[in-house]
Amino acid sequence: MTLSAGLWTLAALVALPNVLGAGLDTCALASQHFGNDAPWYIARIPFFESSDAAITEVYYYRWKIFRAHQRDLGTDGYISTEFIDDVSWQIYPSASLVDASGFHLLEGRWNRDRRFKEDYATFMYSDESNPRRFTETLATSIWQGYLVDGVVEDVLQYLDSMQTVYNAWDTDSYDTSKGLYWIEPLLDATEYTIASIDASCGEDGFLQGYAFRPSINSYQYANARAIANLATLKGGLDSVVEDYTSRAETLKSLVQIWLWNSTLEHFIDRHESNTACVSYWEPIRGRELVGYVPWTHDLPDDNATFAQSWKHLVDTSELLGEHGMRTNEPSYEYYMRQYRYAEEDGAQQPECQWNGPVWPFQTTQVLTALGNLLDHYPESASTEVVSRVDYTSLLKLYANLHYNPTRNNALNLEEDYYPDTGAPIVGLDRSSHYFHSGYIDLVLSGLVGIRPRSDDVLEVNPLVSTDVAYFRAENVLYHGNDVAIQWDVDGSHYGVQGLQIELNGVVAASSPSLARLTVDAPRKYPPEFPKPVAKSIQLQDLNQYPEGPAYPLGSVSLADQDSAKVQDAIDGRVFFFPETDYTIAHGWQTPVGDGSELWYMVDFGAQTETRSAEIAFFENADQGVDGPVDYRVQVDVDGNGAWEDAAGAFYGDVVGNGITYAEWGAVSVRRIRLVFTPKEGLKVRLVEWKVFDEVISSSDLTERCSSLGK
């Protein structure tokens, strides 16, 4: 394939000649893990390998989850979604849900392309979203994103919104007599906790059960700290710094006094409601995994009292199940009792509950908490209740959960799991490839041990146990510097024994054993990626939301097509997971090809500049779906039906499960259509087609890799 020189903007901007010469064969790894979709990843993600096959394979799967959940909103840029398709409780039409945003931002902070977290943060604080649909960690997660990229201009713009949202919690979820926040477990995204089940006298627990929880109080503690940090960074805001520092300090002290339960040796909820079975301020009657969330946000003091809590995490009769960490303990009266079901395809499927199941969501919080404990709680860590061995083994347990026993052990993460079997519980169509957790951040900031800082220092403290014989992470962008971290227990894998840090292609620090290393990393402005804006996006399923904007409007050449499926092909979602069947997969699927030409048309509703397209075709032999024989783009300049082929067009080869790229001479049109012929006997699934008014950088892997020096 030959492409014009103009296509090389991206490659030129992200070229990494110093780093990419050595180390991992990133282009081969990208092909191996992402197939034809590799070009999206190659310049954006840090690459990683380790002697543990599952930890490594799941790392790449998690980047697929990240990519699949990037929803292109058009002019509003990208946000991350929690569910692979629309659910009834999301914010319409974007599908944003703030309970998952903290995880999305912490995964996204390792993406070299900053737009995935910056567009997202901007959107979440906009009027089109609802940053308080659930409890949230937006401010602290945005701050932690800044610690990786170091770009002050990006982060300061959120300071006012952060304070507005913070103070809104004070108006409806704060008990002034106690100085603590309370929440309904459902709005903490954790329905059926001990608090809500017991408040209902064991009858239910979906709603109510208001409680002073370690979660919301730790979130507010961390959000206050983030606001104070940002105000310090901005300067001239001493009163804001003092105000939020003092709110954080007070909250910390009250959590330690009132939510620490010395009998259970754990941070636990206190009830906020009075019902027939519970009373205000009474402590709940058991340990829950949420009791570690204070460490997720560095709240507790570092001492031997609080360290005792961690014994209960690794005790298999308490919080540790065979396949993961239980959300509460088997000794609880209503442990694993199933209360709620959803009907799908005529079957009753168990719904989400927090009375025992293993949740990737809270598993991520606890591993982050453990990482913090081991990294910078010297007194607690010295009690040796838990160690690096636990961090690595719990991470492995979590990695294994991604192999789904009810889907032929394919990589497919769902909502929650049976602690004793590792099988998923909910199993609805919506459950596939669920994104309400983190993993990439646990690998890079935990196992590999990059501890992001606000000063110009790179600090690395791997939490790996020595049974992981080697690992290497590279293409990590830290404060604009290219970083690689390598560990080799005996030198047999990389030819260099020990731990080393490479900064911009040069070995900057090393140690024969696992140790904390720091190097000076003067801040640079990170490379910019282009930010093309898709003109064709329609977020609203116009069947369900007929009041939505009529344009851009998708339509097809065949009659009697499901209009929701037609809209799917311009809804801003791109993924190619083979096990999502057509009911949930995105895109419009044609009937079996009979040699005739079909089209998919976008009516913009107004004259719109066009110049290029990214076309996502699904391909799967078992499902009889393949790319078309050929395709072309036609334009109807005035909308009067005078269709003509786009002039000066270049059509890239059709690629299945990746991006097919086309461009043509700039033209302003009212309507545009993609004309194609399905192969005889095979269907075409058009996952997405995006129209742009500018030329997009090449999506050809070979060319992109060669431009990166590979």
Ligand SMILES: *[C@@H]1O[C@H](CO)[C@@H](O)[C@H](O)[C@H]1NC(C)=O
């Ligand atoms: C801790 O919680 C348990 C269970 O609710 C309760 O019985 C006990 O009194 C609490 N301990 C303290 C010191 O408050």
Ligand SMILES: *[C@@H]1O[C@H](CO)[C@@H](O)[C@H](O)[C@H]1NC(C)=O
């Ligand atoms: C740990 O800190 C808490 C809160 O500051 C305090 O009450 C407790 O006595 C401390 N424990 C030890 C062993 O110092």
